[in-house]
Amino acid sequence: MGEWAIVILPRGISQQRIDRARKIAWRVALYLLLAAGAALFLMPVVWLLLISLKSGAEARAWPPTLFPKQLMWQNYANLFRGFALGTGWGCGLPRWLLNTAIIGVIAEAGGLLANSLVAFSFARLRWRLREPLFILTLATMFLPGQVTMVPTYLLFSQAFHWNNTWFPQLVPAMFATASAVFLLRQYMLGIPVEIDESARLDGCGDLALYWRVILPMCKPALGAVAIFLFSAIWNDMFTPLLYIRKCELWNVAMGVGVGRSLNTAFVAAIPPILLFVIFQKRYIQGIVVSGVKG
Numbered sequence: 001m002g003e004w005a006i007v008i009l010p011r012g013i014s015q016q017r018i019d020r021a022r023k024i025a026w027r028v029a030l031y032l033l034l035a036a037g038a039a040l041f042l043m044p045v046v047w048l049l050l051i052s053l054k055s056g057a058e059a060r061a062w063p064p065t066l067f068p069k070q071l072m073w074q075n076y077a078n079l080f081r082g083f084a085l086g087t088g089w090g091c092g093l094p095r096w097l098l099n100t101a102i103i104g105v106i107a108e109a110g111g112l113l114a115n116s117l118v119a120f121s122f123a124r125l126r127w128r129l130r131e132p133l134f135i136l137t138l139a140t141m142f143l144p145g146q147v148t149m150v151p152t153y154l155l156f157s158q159a160f161h162w163n164n165t166w167f168p169q170l171v172p173a174m175f176a177t178a179s180a181v182f183l184l185r186q187y188m189l190g191i192p193v194e195i196d197e198s199a200r201l202d203g204c205g206d207l208a209l210y211w212r213v214i215l216p217m218c219k220p221a222l223g224a225v226a227i228f229l230f231s232a233i234w235n236d237m238f239t240p241l242l243y244i245r246k247c248e249l250w251n252v253a254m255g256v257g258v259g260r261s262l263n264t265a266f267v268a269a270i271p272p273i274l275l276f277v278i279f280q281k282r283y284i285q286g287i288v289v290s291g292v293k294g
Contacts, residue, residue, distance in 0.1 A: 045269065052076075052266040079264065091247035093264050096255035103169055103251060104233045110174030111229045112222060118176040119184030120210045124196060134185070141178040153242060168243045169236065169251075173229065180225045187221035188214060223279055234272055 047066075051059050052075060054068040079093065121127070122134050152172075156162045191214065199213045215222075237253035244250060250258070252268045 045273070048266045048269060076267075079267065091250075093252075093255065093267065095248055096250050096252045097268075099166075099249065100234060100251040100253075103166055104230060107170055107173035107233050108226060108229050110170070111177075111180070112226060114174055114176045115180040115225060116184055116215060116218065116222065117210065119181045119188055120214055122181065123185045123188035124209070124214060125206065137176075137178050137181060139178075156243065163243050164246050164249060165243070166249065169233070169239050173233065180228065183225060184218060184221050187218055191217055227275060227279060230275060231272055 050067060051064075053071050053073065055070070055072050058065070058068060118137075122130060122137075156168045160167070162168050195213060195217075196209060199209050204213065234251075235253050236251065237257050240250055240254040241257075244254070247255075256265045256268050
């Protein structure tokens with residue numbers, strides 16, 4: 001009889017392979033889940049793009065079809081020809097984009113200044129009733145907008161006579177909001193107090209400390225708040241619907257909603273998407289750090 005050699009592999013090698021295969025399987029499952037979630041969230045954008053390439057009759061047909069029978073690229077050719085020829089500046093997409101840009105720049109500047117100032121006072125200054133007032137500020141997040149809609153409309157339209165103006169959109173945006181104040185305050189609380197002490201030894205007062213020291217260190221949180229403000233301004237259709245009757249004063253959301261132009265709707269959706277893609281790193285950093293600090 002021949003000799004039999006029994007070879008026993010070390011147990012650790014097989015266990016390592018099992019663990020490695022398990023990690024790979026979990027990673028593949030995670031990537032598939034993330035891909036499915038991304039596809040789910042991208043479906044409205046893809047649908048908007050496909051429907052903008054259809055003819056008017058096909059876009060309004062029922063039941064709807066997913067892919068256009070014929071790609072109507074002339075829809076976009078006509079749209080951008082209007083930009084080149086200068087048509088639409090009285091009442092059209094060029095005018096609405098310009099209006100939204102003006103409103104957005106003014107509201108962004110005022111909103112960032114107001115929210116950062118309030119957050120600075122809650123985070124870095126010491127004064128009486130600071131904590132109760134901060135809790136009261138957060139409590140306003142639970143107040144539905146429908147509760148204040150009628151009093152606000154009566155105030156703006158009848159008391160201030162702001163109909164057919166941009167003031168109902170600009171003035172509220174220049175006041176602090178609870179969510180933005182909370183994010184900025186949490187971020188400011190993560191800045192070491194020793195920085196304040198060093199700045200005050202160098203002669204900085206409260207406003208100099210805010211403007212020269214704290215505000216430059218809050219760029220990630222300010223970027224996140226800026227994206228929130230921009231999205232709110234860009235997508236605001238309700239406010240101009242209440243107060244503005246002149247077509248030349250509409251913003252993009254109002255113009256797209258009333259005009260129901262399919263290719264216009266897709267073009268109007270591009271700037272917020274690009275803004276998030278470009279600044280997503282700073283946006284995520286501001287949200288994450290603001291949520292874990294303090």
